[in-house]
Amino acid sequence: MTSSPEIPLLLRAARGEVLDRPPVWMMRQAGRYMKVYRDLRDKYPGFRERSENPEIAIEISLQPWRAFQPDGVIMFSDILTPLPGIGIDFDIVESKGPLFETPIRTQAQVDQLHPLHPEESLPFIKTILQSLRAEVGNQSTVLGFVGAPWTLAAYAIEGKSSKNYSVIKGMAFSEPAMLHQFLSKLADAIATYVRYQIDCGAQVVQMFDSWAGELSPQDYEVFALPYQQQVVRQVKETHPDTPLILYISGSAGVLERMGKSGVDLVSVDWTVDMAEARQRLGKDMNVQGNIDPGVLFGSHDVIRQRILDTIRKAGNRGHILNLGHGVLVGTPEDNVRFFFETAKQADQLMAVH
Numbered sequence: 605m606t607s608s609p610e611i612p613l614l615l616r617a618a619r620g621e622v623l624d625r626p627p628v629w630m631m632r633q634a635g636r637y638m639k640v641y642r643d644l645r646d647k648y649p650g651f652r653e654r655s656e657n658p659e660i661a662i663e664i665s666l667q668p669w670r671a672f673q674p675d676g677v678i679m680f681s682d683i684l685t686p687l688p689g690i691g692i693d694f695d696i697v698e699s700k701g702p703l704f705e706t707p708i709r710t711q712a713q714v715d716q717l718h719p720l721h722p723e724e725s726l727p728f729i730k731t732i733l734q735s736l737r738a739e740v741g742n743q744s745t746v747l748g749f750v751g752a753p754w755t756l757a758a759y760a761i762e763g764k765s766s767k768n769y770s771v772i773k774g775m776a777f778s779e780p781a782m783l784h785q786f787l788s789k790l791a792d793a794i795a796t797y798v799r800y801q802i803d804c805g806a807q808v809v810q811m812f813d814s815w816a817g818e819l820s821p822q823d824y825e826v827f828a829l830p831y832q833q834q835v836v837r838q839v840k841e842t843h844p845d846t847p848l849i850l851y852i853s854g855s856a857g858v859l860e861r862m863g864k865s866g867v868d869l870v871s872v873d874w875t876v877d878m879a880e881a882r883q884r885l886g887k888d889m890n891v892q893g894n895i896d897p898g899v900l901f902g903s904h905d906v907i908r909q910r911i912l913d914t915i916r917k918a919g920n921r922g923h924i925l926n927l928g929h930g931v932l933v934g935t936p937e938d939n940v941r942f943f944f945e946t947a948k949q950a951d952q953l954m955a956v957h
C-alpha cells in the first residue's frame with residue numbers, strides 16, 4: 605500500500621491506489637435538499653446570480669463541506685455555465701429547469717458560434733476554484749466539472765429539458781453533418797474549459813454526459829463517444845496527470861463503450877451491479893458511484909448495508925464511493941450525514957457487518 609498522507613484520499617483513489625477505505629462525495633451535494641442552500645436561494649433567487657457571483661458560489665460549495673466534510677468538494681456551477689461564452693445564452697427557471705430563448709436549429713447559428721476564452725467569459729470560475737483549494741487544503745479534493753458535447757448539444761438544440769430528445773435526434777438522423785459540426789465545436793470549447801479549470805485549481809474533473817444513455821449503442825458510437833474522446837484527448841495532451849471521470853445516466857447498455865472514452869474513472873449509475881460493472885470495465889479502469897440516490901430516503905440500516913455492499917463489490921483499489929446520480933430534492937439531511945459518517949468508518953464496519 606502506498607502511503608502518501610499529504611495527497612488527499614480522493615485524488616489517490618482516482619489514480620488507482622489501494623486504500624483502507626474509499627473516499628466519498630456526492631453528485632449535487634450542494635443544493636436544494638440543504639436548508640442553508642434554500643435560505644440563500646431565497647436571498648438570491650436567480651440561479652445564474654448564485655453560480656456566477658464568486659462569493660455566493662464559494663459559500664454554496666462550502667455548505668456541504670462544513671456540514672459533512674466530504675472527501676471531494678465540487679464547485680457550485682452548472683454544465684451550461686460556459687455556453688454564453690461561445691454565443692449561446694440560457695437561463696435556469698425555478699421548477700422549469702434550463703431554458704434557451706433561441707435554441708440552436710440552423711447551420712447559420714452553428715457557424716456563428718465562437719471559440720471559448722475562459723479568462724474573459726468565466727473569470728468567476730478562477731476565483732471559485734482558487735478559494736476552494738485555499739479553504740480545504742489537503743483535507744479534501746476539489747472537483748471541477750463540465751457537460752459533454754452530446755448532453756450540452758441536447759439542451760441547446762431542444763431549448764429545455766426533454767423527455768424524448770426528438771429535436772436533436774431529428775437533426776442526427778436528417779442533418780448529421782450540421783450536428784457533427786456543432787458537437788465538434790462544443791468539444792473544443794469544453795476541452796479549453798477543462799484545461800482552464802485545472803489551471804485554476806481543479807484536481808479532478810468530472811464530465812457529465814447525462815443524456816448519452818438516451819442513445820442506442822450504435823448511435824452512441826457516432827454522436828457521443830467520438831466527442832468525449834475529442835475532449836479527453838485535448839485535455840490529456842497538456843494535463844496528462846489530472847484524473848478525469850465520465851458520468852452517464854442510464855449507462856448499463858454502453859458501459860464498455862464509456863471505458864473507450866479515455867477517462868480514468870467511470871461513474872456508474874444503479875442500473876448495473878457494481879461487481880458486474882467492475883468485470884465489464886476491466887481491471888485497468890477505476891470506478892465511482894452506483895448507489896441509488898433513493899436509498900437516502902430509507903433507514904440507516906439499509907444505507908449502511910448498501911455502502912458496505914458497494915465497497916465489497918468494487919473493492920478498495922481505484923474506487924470512489926458515490927451515488928449513481930445526484931442527491932434528490934427532499935432527501936433528509938440527517939441521512940446524508942449518516943451516509944458520510946458511515947462511509948468514513950467503512951474499514952472498521954466491514955469487519956463487524
Ligand code: CP3
Nearest residue numbers: 631632633634635651678679680681682683696701812814
Ligand atoms: O454537484 C454539485 O453540488 C454541483 C452543482 C451542480 C449543479 N448542476 C447545480 C444545479 C452540478 C454538478 C450540475 C450539473 C448538471 N446540470 C447536470 C449534470 C448532472 C446531472 O444531473 O445529470 C445537468 C444535466 C444540469 C442541467 C440542469 N441544471 C438541470 C436539468 C437543472 C434543473 C434541475 C432541477 O431539478 O430543477 C439545473 C439547475 C440546477 N443546477 C440546480 C442546481 C442546484 C437546481 C436549481 C436551483 O437550485 O435553483
